[in-house]
Amino acid sequence: MILLAATPIGNLGDASARLRSTFEEATVVAAEDTRHTAQLLRLLGIENRPELIALHDHNEHERAAALVERAQTEDIVLVSDAGMPTVSDPGFRVVQLAAERGVPVSAIPGPSAVITALAVAGLPTDRFAFEGFLPRKSGERVRAVRALAAERRTLVFFESPSRLAASLGDLADAFGDDRAAAVCRELTKLHEEVRRGGLRELAAWAADGVRGEIVVVVSGAASSAASPESALVEVQARVQAGERLKDATRAVAEATGLSSRELYAAALASRR
Incomplete structure (x- = not known):
């Protein structure tokens, strides 16, 4: 399986007993930074020396398939430098591909910034x-x-x-x-x-x-913060940022309580 392991975000005392045990038994660890993970193993007093494979933003797409293939016959522990892998950290492509190919994915919960x-x-x-x-x-x-x-x-x-x-x-x-x-x-x-x-x-x-x-x-916006005019500006900004018009109007309508249909019509009219 693929085993996502959350690591401390700062305090080594937050490393769980399960994380330590997993490191002690691991044969392969895919790490965002192998040097960082090697140091973490030393600081935690882990005597085991698993194979460390670099998995970061620049190579994940190339290495994901090989890792998932390997996970069909042995456990692959996947870690980032801090916190839970895949959350603004490498690992998402590996998990996505594992799910597509029916390879089990589990997690060791832990620290989250x-x-x-x-x-x-x-x-x-x-x-x-x-x-x-x-x-x-x-x-x-x-x-x-x-x-x-x-x-x-x-x-x-x-x-x-x-x-x-x-x-x-x-x-x-x-x-x-x-x-x-x-x-x-x-x-x-x-x-x-x-x-x-x-x-x-x-x-x-x-x-x-x-x-x-x-x-x-x-903090979020107050429920009364959005007028139809400001909501239209919000829709236009979302579209400029790359969202589809229908998705943008639906999201803004849900956030403001305004009519999605009316927002959509106003956005279309503003384009003319």
Whole structure:
């Protein structure tokens, strides 16, 4: 089978007994970074030395088939550098192909930066959406956040320290300066920090420079935030970002409570 193994996101003490046992018995480990995984094995005191195979964003499509084929006769443990594989990390193509070919896939649950940040942010957790990393390029990022402005679920993003201030500024422009948010930095590590405030306030704080692994949590839009006009802008932004018009109008209608049919008609009319 393919066995997805969640690894610590910072604190080695979060490595489960099941993870340690799996590493001790593994013969093959597909790893995002083999050097990182080799060091993790040493730090955990694992005496076993499994075969380490590199599986990362640049080679997953080429190596997925061979790994799935091999998993028909032996267990393949799949890990990323931190957290659960496939969640903004390599592994999805392998799991997808395994499912297509009837190869069993299981998981060893464990640390998750997404769930950890959501839990400590102090924002609503009953409904949320994970958006991964925002686009690197400014124009694409602006279009992406505009498309989310009316989303009522709490939003969770990954972000790099170098782009944090710019991303928070773009979010403030699209969502409003005072939209509640939290920047969760170095979760589970010695210098863990959760900074809460409005988006514009957080953007100003981040402008001085921030280090470490970062997760941004943003509260959803209020149910009364969207007028038909702002909803149309939302639809247009989603379409510019690559969504089909029908999908965009359906999503915005669901988020705002407005009529999908009327939004669709308004979007068509705006094109004329």
